Amino acid sequence: EPLPTKRTLLMFLLSTSLSGFFIAMKKLLRIFAPAVFAVTAAAAGASGTASIEIRGHSASVSVAETAEELQHGLMGVQAMPENRGMLFVFPKSGSWCMWMKNTPLPLSVAFFDDNFRLISIASMTPWSTEIHCALNPARYALEMNDGWFRARGISPGDTLSVTRRP
Secondary structure (H helix, E strand, C coil), rough: CCCCCCHHHHHHHCCCHHHHHHHHHHHHHHCCCCCCHHHHHCCCCCCCCEEEECCCCEEEEEEEEEHHHHHHHHCCCCCCCEEEEEEEEEEEEEECCCCCCCCCCCEEEEEEEECEEEEEEECCCCCCCCCCEEECCCEEEEEEEEHHHHHHHCCCCEEEEEEEHH
């Protein structure tokens, strides 16, 4: 779907009443968020993308696996589409932890073991340096918009399926 022109966007916003302003902004976010997220993830240097599925729910994720990618994660990402996220592939199983330094959007993180079995889930506050660690040794972490796992009834013990894309 082609992106709207500046003139189209301006006319759209001007024709919207003040009470409809937030509805208009939500529509614009739906249009631009995927492109902004893709550009930001690429700028963050993600190793690629993958499709994931858990409990019958699918999403597209950027994959972080180099030391730099793992450290940067989703820092600086302003908005993320509903079924988008980032999969962190750690070099080995261990007591891995996450934080939200320089990350402006609320996220949930799910930690998985070597067999992609869900260990634990934590909600994380934007900009926070509070540490969120896996309850048991983890090999993978999946960051999604806050509440994504809860809204889908995903809980510890569920299994993640990952299909890497070239």
